Amino acid sequence: MGLNELFELTSQVASTALPIIGCIVLVYLAIFFKHLITVVKEANKTVQSLKATLDTTERQLNALDKPLNTLNELSETVDYVHEAGKHAVRSTLVTIIENFSVIKDWFLGKANKSSSDAETSEDISHE
Numbered sequence: 001m002g003l004n005e006l007f008e009l010t011s012q013v014a015s016t017a018l019p020i021i022g023c024i025v026l027v028y029l030a031i032f033f034k035h036l037i038t039v040v041k042e043a044n045k046t047v048q049s050l051k052a053t054l055d056t057t058e059r060q061l062n063a064l065d066k067p068l069n070t071l072n073e074l075s076e077t078v079d080y081v082h083e084a085g086k087h088a089v090r091s092t093l094v095t096i097i098e099n100f101s102v103i104k105d106w107f108l109g110k111a112n113k114s115s116s117d118a119e120t121s122e123d124i125s126h127e
Helices: 003-098 100-126
Strands: none
Touching: 003 100
């Protein structure tokens, strides 16, 4: 068996097998494209249902915008009140600390005045 005979035999097998293999490949391609079209249609249906879900979600989120804005404004107001309260307490403490000697003298004066008033009333009651 020579090289020429091998090539002729290979040519005859290929000329018989290639059309059969081509038909098999075409059948598989047809099945593949059929499944691909089915997948694309299902994906389209899924995207449409997701679109409806997203539209509903967007409407519900838009409905929540006003209450959330109200809560945000309320939170800011509470923050402002808290800061004003802190400022008032701090300024009161600073004023008390700065004027401690005046406040102490005032209390001592009141205490001395009330004790002298009590002594005076005792003196009057004894007479």
